[in-house]
Amino acid sequence: xxxxxxxxxxxxxxxxxxxxxxxxxxxxxxxxxxxxxxxxxxxxxxxxxxxxxxxxxxxxxxxxxxxxxxxxxxxxxxxxxxxxxxxxxxxxxxxxxxxxxxxxxxxxxxxxxxxxxxxxxxxxxxxxxxxxxxxxxxxxxxxxxxxxxxxxxxxxxxxxxxxxxxxxxxxxxxxxxxxxxxxxxxxxxxxxxxxxxxxxxxxxxxxxxxxxxxxxxxxxxxxxxxxxxxxxxxxxxxxxxxxxxxxxxxxxxxxxxxxxxxxxxxxxxxxxxxxxxxxxxxxxxxxxxxxxxxxxxxxxxxxxxxxxxxxxxxxxxxxxxxxxxxxxxxxxxxxxxxxxxxxxxxxxxxxxxxxxxxxxxxxxx
Amino acid sequence: xxxxxxxxxxxxxxxxxxxxxxxxxxxxxxxxxxxxxxxxxxxxxxxxxxxxxxxxxxxxxxxxxxxxxxxxxxxxxxxxxxxxxxxxxxxxxxxxxxxxxxxxxxxxxxxxxxxxxxxxxxxxxxxxxxxxxxxxxxxxxxxxxxxxxxxxxxxxxxxxxxxxxxxxxxxxxxxxxxxxxxxxxxxxxxxxxxxxxxxxxxxxxxxxxxxxxxxxxxxxxxxxxxxxxxxxxxxxxxxxxxxxxxxxxxxxxxxxxxxxxxxxxxxxxxxxxxxxxxxxxxxxxxxxxxxxxxx
Numbered sequence: 001x002x003x004x005x006x007x008x009x010x011x012x013x014x015x016x017x018x019x020x021x022x023x024x025x026x027x028x029x030x031x032x033x034x035x036x037x038x039x040x041x042x043x044x045x046x047x048x049x050x051x052x053x054x055x056x057x058x059x060x061x062x063x064x065x066x067x068x069x070x071x072x073x074x075x076x077x078x079x080x081x082x083x084x085x086x087x088x089x090x091x092x093x094x095x096x097x098x099x100x101x102x103x104x105x106x107x108x109x110x111x112x113x114x115x116x117x118x119x120x121x122x123x124x125x126x127x128x129x130x131x132x133x134x135x136x137x138x139x140x141x142x143x144x145x146x147x148x149x150x151x152x153x154x155x156x157x158x159x160x161x162x163x164x165x166x167x168x169x170x171x172x173x174x175x176x177x178x179x180x181x182x183x184x185x186x187x188x189x190x191x192x193x194x195x196x197x198x199x200x201x202x203x204x205x206x207x208x209x210x211x212x213x214x215x216x217x218x219x220x221x222x223x224x225x226x227x228x229x230x231x232x233x234x235x236x237x238x239x240x241x242x243x244x245x246x247x248x249x250x251x252x253x254x255x256x257x258x259x260x261x262x263x264x265x266x267x268x269x270x271x272x273x274x275x276x277x278x279x280x281x282x283x284x285x286x287x288x289x290x291x292x293x294x295x296x297x298x299x300x301x302x303x304x305x306x307x308x309x310x311x312x313x314x315x316x317x318x319x320x321x322x323x324x325x326x327x328x329x330x331x332x333x334x335x336x337x338x339x340x341x342x343x344x345x346x347x348x349x350x351x352x353x354x355x356x357x358x359x360x361x362x363x364x365x
Numbered sequence: 366x367x368x369x370x371x372x373x374x375x376x377x378x379x380x381x382x383x384x385x386x387x388x389x390x391x392x393x394x395x396x397x398x399x400x401x402x403x404x405x406x407x408x409x410x411x412x413x414x415x416x417x418x419x420x421x422x423x424x425x426x427x428x429x430x431x432x433x434x435x436x437x438x439x440x441x442x443x444x445x446x447x448x449x450x451x452x453x454x455x456x457x458x459x460x461x462x463x464x465x466x467x468x469x470x471x472x473x474x475x476x477x478x479x480x481x482x483x484x485x486x487x488x489x490x491x492x493x494x495x496x497x498x499x500x501x502x503x504x505x506x507x508x509x510x511x512x513x514x515x516x517x518x519x520x521x522x523x524x525x526x527x528x529x530x531x532x533x534x535x536x537x538x539x540x541x542x543x544x545x546x547x548x549x550x551x552x553x554x555x556x557x558x559x560x561x562x563x564x565x566x567x568x569x570x571x572x573x574x575x576x577x578x579x580x581x582x583x584x585x586x587x588x589x590x591x592x593x594x595x596x597x598x599x600x601x602x603x604x605x606x607x608x609x610x611x612x613x614x615x616x617x618x619x620x621x622x623x624x625x626x627x628x629x630x631x632x633x634x635x636x637x638x639x640x641x642x643x644x645x646x647x648x649x650x651x652x653x654x655x656x657x658x659x660x
Contacts, residue, residue, distance in 0.1 A: 072462065119641045122648040126400050126461050130599045131644060137592045138637045145630050257588060261473040268466055297481045304473035311467045312451045315458050 033182055037175045046174055052286040053181035054243050057188050059266050059278035061235035067273030069228045070208030072129035075116055075136035076236055077255045083109035083237025084250035088160040098163045102241035109237025110230045117229035140255040156251025160244045177246050188235055193275055265307040271317025280319050367503030372625040378510040380617025381517035384610045385572045386590050387597040389565025395541040395604035396561045399449055399464040405591025406475040407437045407566040411573025412582035416488045426493050429574045434567035441566030442559045444471055480584040487581035513575045537561050599640055601650050608652025
């Protein structure tokens, strides 16, 4: 009996505490990802993977607001583009080193996020999405109609200089870019994970789930939203800067409904508000969209249908769905073991644990 | 002086069209608590229906108005059934967020289906009546604009009568005001949701037909109307029909005045800053009520 209830208790503690990433799995995925350009020597594949990595950075930053903060920011692509333009302008006109330019891009995005963020601070829910969405569209239309030559209008800025990989062969250069992007993804993931697990992250989630209660317990909505907005915009801006330097081009076509639909699909299919969701979703949608490369216009139709089906059938996304299934499988296996040991009381002590964990899930969701 | 009057006249025309586009959006939000991102697609569909009738049979936009509103009516019901209805009443999820995303998905699908069927090229539709109408010396309005304003105002008045006088309109108002009480009075809420989506979509399609003669019809023809409708909706306050109509005229006038004095380029950014100022003072728009009070 004692052993059984200890097991049950430790299972409960595991479920209640922070979910720790499985270090072996993470290391395995990372090594595989790092090996990809060495194993699969195909320019096109590496290019797609690189793009996916950039989107992963962007989606992580977006998830911080949309999923974890519950701040309905649909203007993130504008911040991404502002980061890209900032970095491109700085390195084109002042010839500053690209690394610095990327940080300037991040700061530019963070500054721009203050413009949209401060009014949004007073809004909740649908009004925030209205305002941020129209902010994004206004930025896009402004850039397109810009004739002063600063942003290059609808053609965008081209000839953005390379990250300092001048001496390398094209293949090696691409590989170097790939590893830098991977490193950026990892750094972003670590920062985001640390943020989610910190008291700040808990406060943010509390604000999302019960704004009134959280505020009355001393969580300042203003401070939390400023931090989240700034951080998320900075990361998005860095992603934009990297994008501009890798492709050498930044154009208003990175904004708008088409790209936004891809990113929203990535976030929702992976699972909004989960740590792994944006990463898994990005990879999945990129793979699907590459499979459909030959049917160019069908691509977005299918992505739209996937998004619709996901939000209707599995609104929490795939990652929570799989996690649930995995946990259920483990519990089922544990029950089986308990059954093998032959103690009927152990078997009986399991269901309350399960329901307790379930209730806990309801609360945290 | 003539330029100012010209700007005011064209502002009033634009305002009427904005009101027509946005009133459906705000009606849907008031009743279904859904920010319908597919609303812009209805404008696009209206334009394509009008173009198909013109290109196929040589029929003018007046036939298009009737046909487009019927097609959009059907689309509204289908969208409600597919994208909104399954989300209603699910516990643990933010309905407004999921509905926002699902209607957004619908809009992606619709505009890309249009791209697939009709291609990216712009299609032109002739105006209802050609020629210009000279108001006073130096001020002229195209007859089509007059028709646009007239149709829009007629539709808005008609909507007002429908909502306040007819049985179905009253049912919509009742559901918007007090869902539970409406249900207790025996109003079939599901059908009211269908009707609201259908009527609102039809209004947007009418706007689409009228706009098709001014601009062109293309798969992205719904994007700018959607943006304008969003701006008007924020300004007026979602869920308040009177506020929306007033806001539409204010925005229309503001836009044409800004274009007159500063150039077209500045109209959107200036509008956006005006909106931000409004939001800072009244976070739920000019006439919107705070969300807590409306739940």
